[in-house]
Amino acid sequence: MNNQVVSRRAGINTHLVMLVLVCLLPILVISGYAAWRTGAAYRDTATARLSETALTIRNAIEAEIESRFTVLSAFATFWSPGTSSNQLLLQGSRHDGIGLEGMIQVIEFAGGQPNSQADEQVLAIARQSFERNAPLVSNLVLGAGPQEHRIHLALPVSSAGKPPLRVFVLSLSPLQLIRTLQPDGERTTGILIAVTDGDGHILARSRDAENSVGVKAPDWDRLRSGALGSGLFEAKTTEGLDTVMAYHRVDMTPGWTAVVAEPLEVFNARWQTPLTGLLLGSALATALATVLAIHIGQLIRRPVQALALRSLAIASGDSERARTPEAIPPSRIREFEVLRLSFEAAEAARSEHERRLHTVANAGALVLWRWSAEGDLLSAEGWEKLTGMPDSEALGTSWIDQVHPDDQERVALAIGQKKRGTLDYFDIEFRLRIADGRWLWVRDRGGPVLDDSGKIIQWAGVLEDIDARKQDEAQIAYMATHDALTGLGNRVLLRDRLEMAAAAAGRGVTSALLALDLDLFKQVNDTLGHPAGDEVLRQVAGRLSSCVREVDLVARIGGDEFAILQHGASQPEAAKALADRLVAAVCAPYRVDGQDIVIGVSVGVALIAGGEVAADDHMRRADKALYLAKSQGRGRISVFGEAPVAILQEG
Known part of the structure; x- marks a missing residue:
C-alpha cells in the first residue's frame, strides 16, 4: 500500500464539506445572478439619471442662447444707423433673468470687409457670421482674468433679398451662464455640472466657477474623441476627483458640451451596496452549513475509520490483525452495520480462496508468486515443492541466480520491461536449476495488478513445470530436421x-x-x-x-x-x-x-x-x-x- 498516495487523499469531513458546497452552489449561483441583475439595474438607473440631467442642462443652455439671439434681433430691429457710436454697454434688468447684458458692437461691412473698429476676436466672428449669413457663437475668448473672459454672439442683419450690411456682436461674460446651471441662485449638491467649449475650456461650472472658468478640462481628449452626441465615461475633475461623467453636445455652438459628473464612489455605491450585503449573507450561510457538515462527519467517521484500518491490514498482508474481531466495531448506523457484515463475509470468502490456492501450490502443480512493482519477489508459494529449495531462498532477487546463464538475459529483459511499465503481460520460458543440480524447463506467466487509477501496485502469476513438454518438443524438432x-x-x-x-x-x-x-x-x-x-x-x-x-x-x-x-x-x-x-x-x-x-x-x-x-x-x-x-x-x-x-x- 502506498502510504504517500493515501496521505494525499481527502478525508470524510472534506467530502462532506464539498457535498454541502455542491448543494449550496445552485443557491449561490442564483443569488449571485440576482445580485448582478440588481446591481446592473441600479447602475442603469444611476446612468440614466446622469444622462437626463446632462440633457436638461444642454436644453437649458440652448434655450439661453436662443433667448439672447432673440433679444439681440429685437435690438437690431430698433437700432438706427444714425447712432453716433457703434458700441453699446447694456445693463441687466433689476429682475433676474430678464434683459440683455454685456457689450453690443455693430460692425459695418462695405465691399465684404468690416470698416468698424473692434477687437480682433470680435471682428473675426463678425466676418464669419457675415460670410455665412447666419448667427454664430464663439468659443471662450480668454482674457487676463476670469472677469475678462468673454463669449461672442454674432447676428448678421440685412434687407430682404440682399447681402447683410452689418453684424451685431454681443460680448458677455461666461459667468452669466452660471445662472443657467444654478437656477434661483441655489448650488447643486451631490453632482457636478459644467459646460466646455469646442477647445476644451470650461465655460461654466456649478462649483468654484470663479477659479474654473477658462481652465482646460482634464479629460478633454477623451470627451472630444466621443463619436456620438452623448455618452458616459469615467474621468477626473480639475480637483483630481474620480467621477462618472455623462455628456451631451450643445447645438448652435462650435462643439460646446454639457457635462454632469458624480463621484465614482457614490455612483458605484448605488449598485455595489446591495450586492455586498447579499454576498455576505451567502458567505455566512455557507460557513454555517460547513460547520454543521463537520459536526455530522464526526458522528460517522469512527465506523468509516475502522473499516479503513481493517482494509489496510488486509492489503498489507497482516492477516492476524485483519481477523481481530474488534477491528470493526458494530455501528448504530444501519448502512455501516450492513457494510461491516458484508465486509466480514467478503473477507471469509477471500481467506477460503487463498487456502484453495495454497493447496494447489503445495501439490506441486504450480508456483504462485507475487512481485512488487519494483521487481522484487514477495512470495512464491509452492517453490520448495517444485525445486526442492525453501521458499525463503527465492524471495527478493535471489531466484534469478538459479536461472540458466543462457536464459538470464531474456529474463532480465522481461523484468526491466515490467519495472518500466512497458510490458502489459508476459509469458517466458527458461531453465531453472533445482536442488539436485538438474536444469528444469519452466514457464513463467503473469500480469500487473492495478489499482482503481490504473497504476501498477504489484505483479502476480504462476510458474509451471514444462520440462517434459520441452523434451518432447526437442525430440519433435530433431525428427523434423x-x-x-x-x-x-x-x-x-x-x-x-x-x-x-x-x-x-x-x-x-x-x-x-x-x-x-x-x-x-x-x-x-x-x-x-x-x-x-x-x-x-x-x-x-x-x-x-x-x-x-x-x-x-x-x-x-x-x-x-x-x-x-x-x-x-x-x-x-x-x-x-x-x-x-x-x-x-x-x-x-x-x-x-x-x-x-x-x-x-x-x-x-x-x-x-x-x-x-x-x-x-x-x-x-x-x-x-x-x-x-x-x-x-x-x-x-x-x-x-x-x-x-x-x-x-x-x-
Whole structure:
C-alpha cells in the first residue's frame, strides 16, 4: 500500500464539506445572478439619471442662447444707423433673468470687409457670421482674468433679398451662464455640472466657477474623441476627483458640451451596496452549513475509520490483525452495520480462496508468486515443492541466480520491461536449476495488478513445470530436421543452413555445397535386400561425417543422395580436397552380414560466393555439376563451371 498516495487523499469531513458546497452552489449561483441583475439595474438607473440631467442642462443652455439671439434681433430691429457710436454697454434688468447684458458692437461691412473698429476676436466672428449669413457663437475668448473672459454672439442683419450690411456682436461674460446651471441662485449638491467649449475650456461650472472658468478640462481628449452626441465615461475633475461623467453636445455652438459628473464612489455605491450585503449573507450561510457538515462527519467517521484500518491490514498482508474481531466495531448506523457484515463475509470468502490456492501450490502443480512493482519477489508459494529449495531462498532477487546463464538475459529483459511499465503481460520460458543440480524447463506467466487509477501496485502469476513438454518438443524438432535412418540432417535442415551460408557469402565468407550420389547402390538393394542397403547407408553416413569438420553439415536428401555444406575455408581448393577424401572413404569395402560390398560415389560441387545467388540456385548448380560428373562415369568430381575429374576407384 502506498502510504504517500493515501496521505494525499481527502478525508470524510472534506467530502462532506464539498457535498454541502455542491448543494449550496445552485443557491449561490442564483443569488449571485440576482445580485448582478440588481446591481446592473441600479447602475442603469444611476446612468440614466446622469444622462437626463446632462440633457436638461444642454436644453437649458440652448434655450439661453436662443433667448439672447432673440433679444439681440429685437435690438437690431430698433437700432438706427444714425447712432453716433457703434458700441453699446447694456445693463441687466433689476429682475433676474430678464434683459440683455454685456457689450453690443455693430460692425459695418462695405465691399465684404468690416470698416468698424473692434477687437480682433470680435471682428473675426463678425466676418464669419457675415460670410455665412447666419448667427454664430464663439468659443471662450480668454482674457487676463476670469472677469475678462468673454463669449461672442454674432447676428448678421440685412434687407430682404440682399447681402447683410452689418453684424451685431454681443460680448458677455461666461459667468452669466452660471445662472443657467444654478437656477434661483441655489448650488447643486451631490453632482457636478459644467459646460466646455469646442477647445476644451470650461465655460461654466456649478462649483468654484470663479477659479474654473477658462481652465482646460482634464479629460478633454477623451470627451472630444466621443463619436456620438452623448455618452458616459469615467474621468477626473480639475480637483483630481474620480467621477462618472455623462455628456451631451450643445447645438448652435462650435462643439460646446454639457457635462454632469458624480463621484465614482457614490455612483458605484448605488449598485455595489446591495450586492455586498447579499454576498455576505451567502458567505455566512455557507460557513454555517460547513460547520454543521463537520459536526455530522464526526458522528460517522469512527465506523468509516475502522473499516479503513481493517482494509489496510488486509492489503498489507497482516492477516492476524485483519481477523481481530474488534477491528470493526458494530455501528448504530444501519448502512455501516450492513457494510461491516458484508465486509466480514467478503473477507471469509477471500481467506477460503487463498487456502484453495495454497493447496494447489503445495501439490506441486504450480508456483504462485507475487512481485512488487519494483521487481522484487514477495512470495512464491509452492517453490520448495517444485525445486526442492525453501521458499525463503527465492524471495527478493535471489531466484534469478538459479536461472540458466543462457536464459538470464531474456529474463532480465522481461523484468526491466515490467519495472518500466512497458510490458502489459508476459509469458517466458527458461531453465531453472533445482536442488539436485538438474536444469528444469519452466514457464513463467503473469500480469500487473492495478489499482482503481490504473497504476501498477504489484505483479502476480504462476510458474509451471514444462520440462517434459520441452523434451518432447526437442525430440519433435530433431525428427523434423534429421534423417531417421542415418541420423544425418535432412533436406529441411540443409535448406536452412544453405540460406545462412548464402547470407554469409554476401559478407565475404565463401562456402561450398557438395552433392553426392552413390554408384552401384541399386545393385546392393536388388541382390542383398533393403536391410543390407540400409546398413550400407548408415555406414556411408558415418564415413562422410568422419571426413568433415564440426562446423560442416552432412545431410541425406534422398534414397542414395547426400549433400555436404562446407563452411568457410579456401575455395575451391578445400572443396576439391574434401571431395577427394569423400570418394576415397565411400569407395572402401563394406562388411554387411559377412559379405564385402563395394560401391562408389560421384560428387558435384557448387561454390557459394557473393550474396546475389539464392539458396535454391546453389542447389541447382550442385545438381548440375553432379549430373555432369555421373555422365562422365563413376567416381567423378565436377565443380560447377569446370570440367569433371576422374578418381580411381577400387573394384
